Amino acid sequence: MATEVAARNELDVAGEAALYAAFRKFWHPVAYTSAVLDRPQRVRLLGEDLVIARLAGAVRAFPDLCLHRGSALSLGTIENDCLRCAYHGWAYDADGRCVDVPARRELSGRINAVLRSFPAAEQAGLVWVCLEESPLFDLPELPELDDADFRVLEGPTYDWATSAPRRMENFVDFSHFAFVHDKVLGSRDNPRVEDTEVWRDGAMLRFERVVSEPGETHKKELLGIEAGTMNVLNEYRLTMPGTIHLKRTFPNGRRYILMMAACPMGPRSVRSFWFQARDFAREPEHDAYLMDFEARILEQDKPIVESQRPEHLSRDLSVEMHVRGADSVSVEYRRWLVELSRP
Numbered sequence: 001m002a003t004e005v006a007a008r009n010e011l012d013v014a015g016e017a018a019l020y021a022a023f024r025k026f027w028h029p030v031a032y033t034s035a036v037l038d039r040p041q042r043v044r045l046l047g048e049d050l051v052i053a054r055l056a057g058a059v060r061a062f063p064d065l066c067l068h069r070g071s072a073l074s075l076g077t078i079e080n081d082c083l084r085c086a087y088h089g090w091a092y093d094a095d096g097r098c099v100d101v102p103a104r105r106e107l108s109g110r111i112n113a114v115l116r117s118f119p120a121a122e123q124a125g126l127v128w129v130c131l132e133e134s135p136l137f138d139l140p141e142l143p144e145l146d147d148a149d150f151r152v153l154e155g156p157t158y159d160w161a162t163s164a165p166r167r168m169e170n171f172v173d174f175s176h177f178a179f180v181h182d183k184v185l186g187s188r189d190n191p192r193v194e195d196t197e198v199w200r201d202g203a204m205l206r207f208e209r210v211v212s213e214p215g216e217t218h219k220k221e222l223l224g225i226e227a228g229t230m231n232v233l234n235e236y237r238l239t240m241p242g243t244i245h246l247k248r249t250f251p252n253g254r255r256y257i258l259m260m261a262a263c264p265m266g267p268r269s270v271r272s273f274w275f276q277a278r279d280f281a282r283e284p285e286h287d288a289y290l291m292d293f294e295a296r297i298l299e300q301d302k303p304i305v306e307s308q309r310p311e312h313l314s315r316d317l318s319v320e321m322h323v324r325g326a327d328s329v330s331v332e333y334r335r336w337l338v339e340l341s342r343p
């Protein structure tokens with residue numbers, strides 16, 4: 001028995017490394033678009049410190065390391081569409097080329113110093129970076145940002161001490177609602193989780209379910225719903241490997257969107273970016289309650305998810321136990337992760 005456990009742990013170590021390495025092939029969120037303004041910013045992705053900056057009209061991403069003496073470029077400034085190092089003033093243009101060496105201006109433009117550029121893009125209110133040349137999938141979308149029917153709010157980021165896949169799996173884990181979010185998203189009186197059909201659609205894992213949920217009194221007031229328990233249609237679009245778009249449609253047709261994009265900062269460190277959007281009670285005075293609602297849900301999840309061991313999802317499906325039907329989303333998610341992590 002002990003040998004078997006040891007063997008499984010070894011498999012885990014190899015599996016974790018393969019999954020983690022595979023993440024380099026994907027776009028990951030690193031910042032809100034709204035936060036990338038006139039100063040360079042340090043972000044961390046897959047164990048690497050990067051600097052992002054808006055230069056010549058587009059967001060660029062480079063290692064956060066000056067080629068002269070290795071100081072952090074994120075401490076520098078943006079001048080004339082160049083990133084200027086805070087230490088000795090070397091300036092790099094939008095392509096990462098050093099174009100100014102203040103201590104010897106005659107060298108400017110002639111010195112062979114070019115920062116490595118990573119693919120960077122802006123979409124869905126976020127800055128995305130890929131550590132390899134050609135990202136495997138397209139960027140996720142948040143169509144509600146351009147839909148006048150919706151009021152969209154940007155949530156404060158939150159960091160959890162676990163892997164990005166564990167964090168994602170928590171979002172799409174249905175059988176915890178009745179326990180961790182009793183009386184809010186689920187009820188211990190009705191913990192059963194019906195089978196969920198899960199299918200792939202391009203870069204997305206898709207699934208939907210109708211849930212009967214208690215709902216908080218105030219939320220129901222905002223929705224204009226009186227029933228004690230309401231049936232909510234939840235449609236999920238999980239863009240692999242770390243972004244989820246959930247559209248909730250209430251019995252009166254009103255919609256609420258929750259989008260979460262998880263950034264694997266390290267193997268056991270994940271930063272979540274998120275938005276909420278609603279087409280009801282759009283007056284700003286209701287923002288605080290709805291933001292606070294999500295914050296309370298996250299407070300309930302955090303200690304549970306951070307307690308999970310190991311922190312990564314195993315590449316070997318037999319390492320943990322699965323409940324047929326109830327765990328089908330996470331099983332399909334793991335299967336796809338394993339496929340994507342094959343060299």
Ligand code: FES
Pocket residue numbers: 066067068069070071085086087088089090
């Ligand atoms: S370390 Fe950046 S200019 Fe010297």
Ligand SMILES: [Fe+2]
Pocket residue numbers: 170171176180181297301
């Ligand atoms: Fe939860």
